[in-house]
Amino acid sequence: MAQPLSGESAPTPDTGSLAGAFRCVDRVSDPGRFVACLERLSSIPFFRDYKSESRAALGLRPGDRVLEVGCGLGLDLAALGADVGPRGLAVGLDMSRIMLERTRQAAPPRACLAFAAGDALALPFADAVFHACRVDRTLQHVADPFQALAEMARVTRPGGRVVAVEPDWGSYLLDSADPEAAGIVARTWREGFPSGRVGRSLARGMAGCGLSDIAVTPRTFVLRDFAAADAIYDIERTVAGAVAAGGLTQERGAAFLCGLVQADGLGYFFSSLTFFQVMGRLRGA
Ligand SMILES: C[S@@+](CC[C@H](N)C(=O)[O-])C[C@H]1O[C@@H](n2cnc3c(N)ncnc32)[C@H](O)[C@@H]1O
Known part of the structure; x- marks a missing residue:
C-alpha cells in the first residue's frame, strides 16, 4: 500500500464551498449550486474532450x-x-443520493446502466468483478484517495484498467498585478479540498496498489473569462475566506478582485489549471 499523501488533511466541512462540500452534497443548504456546477463544466469543450479521451483509455469492449x-x-x-x-x-456509484436521483432521472432507460449508492473508500462490490474502473474529479474530494484507488484496483479484474482524471490545485494560477495575493487566494482554495494535490500523486497511488504500465497525460485548462472562472473556482468567496482567515486585508482583497474584473474588461484575464489523466493496469490475464 502506498504512503498517504503528505500534508493533506480533511478540513472542517465548509457547507458552501465548491471545494469543500462536494463530499457532502446531501448536507448542504443549496445542492442546486453543485448540480449547476457539474452541468456547467460538462458543457465546456475542454471537459468534454478529456472525458471522451479518458473513456477511450479504459479500452472497453462490448x-x-x-x-x-x-x-x-x-x-x-x-x-x-x-x-x-x-x-x-x-x-455509476456516488455517495450523494441527490446526485444519484438526478442521474437516474436523466439516464436513458437502458438495461446496461445501473446505479449504486456508496463510498469510494469502501466499494460495495466483490473483488475483480469489473473489466475497468474510472474516476473523474472525485479523488480530490476524498480524504484518503490512495484507499479509493486501492478499492478500484480490488474490484477490477486481472488485466483490466483503472483510469483517474484529477486536477492538481498546486497548478492553479490566476494572473494579477499582486501575485502574492493571487498565491494566497489559490492556496486558500486548494486547502478547501480534502486532497487538493492528488493530481501529481496518482501515479504513486496506482503503483502502490499494484497497478503497472502506468501512463500519465497532462492537460491544462486555460480560462480567460472572469465570470466563468468565478462560477467554477468560487473566486469571490475564496477571497472573502482569505480575508476572514487574515491572509489578506479587506482592502487588498478588494483591490485584487477589482484587478481581475478590470483585466476581464480589458481582455487579459488569465487563469489556468492542470489536470492529470493517469491509467494503470492490473497485472495478470
Ligand atoms: C466534482 S463531482 C464529479 C462528478 C463526475 N465525476 C463528473 O465528472 O461530473 C464529485 C462527485 O463525487 C461524489 N463523491 C464525493 N466523495 C465521494 C465518496 N467518498 N464516495 C463516492 N462519491 C463521492 C460527489 O457526490 C460528487 O457527485
Whole structure:
C-alpha cells in the first residue's frame, strides 16, 4: 500500500464551498449550486474532450462491465453504456443520493446502466468483478484517495484498467498585478479540498496498489473569462475566506478582485489549471 499523501488533511466541512462540500452534497443548504456546477463544466469543450479521451483509455469492449466512481450527474455513464453495449454493464456509484436521483432521472432507460449508492473508500462490490474502473474529479474530494484507488484496483479484474482524471490545485494560477495575493487566494482554495494535490500523486497511488504500465497525460485548462472562472473556482468567496482567515486585508482583497474584473474588461484575464489523466493496469490475464 502506498504512503498517504503528505500534508493533506480533511478540513472542517465548509457547507458552501465548491471545494469543500462536494463530499457532502446531501448536507448542504443549496445542492442546486453543485448540480449547476457539474452541468456547467460538462458543457465546456475542454471537459468534454478529456472525458471522451479518458473513456477511450479504459479500452472497453462490448459486453464489458465498467464502474464509474463518483458519477455525479451520470454525464459519463450513458457514454460508458454505449461503449459496453447492450450485453455489457456500466455502473455509476456516488455517495450523494441527490446526485444519484438526478442521474437516474436523466439516464436513458437502458438495461446496461445501473446505479449504486456508496463510498469510494469502501466499494460495495466483490473483488475483480469489473473489466475497468474510472474516476473523474472525485479523488480530490476524498480524504484518503490512495484507499479509493486501492478499492478500484480490488474490484477490477486481472488485466483490466483503472483510469483517474484529477486536477492538481498546486497548478492553479490566476494572473494579477499582486501575485502574492493571487498565491494566497489559490492556496486558500486548494486547502478547501480534502486532497487538493492528488493530481501529481496518482501515479504513486496506482503503483502502490499494484497497478503497472502506468501512463500519465497532462492537460491544462486555460480560462480567460472572469465570470466563468468565478462560477467554477468560487473566486469571490475564496477571497472573502482569505480575508476572514487574515491572509489578506479587506482592502487588498478588494483591490485584487477589482484587478481581475478590470483585466476581464480589458481582455487579459488569465487563469489556468492542470489536470492529470493517469491509467494503470492490473497485472495478470
Ligand atoms: C466534482 S463531482 C464529479 C462528478 C463526475 N465525476 C463528473 O465528472 O461530473 C464529485 C462527485 O463525487 C461524489 N463523491 C464525493 N466523495 C465521494 C465518496 N467518498 N464516495 C463516492 N462519491 C463521492 C460527489 O457526490 C460528487 O457527485
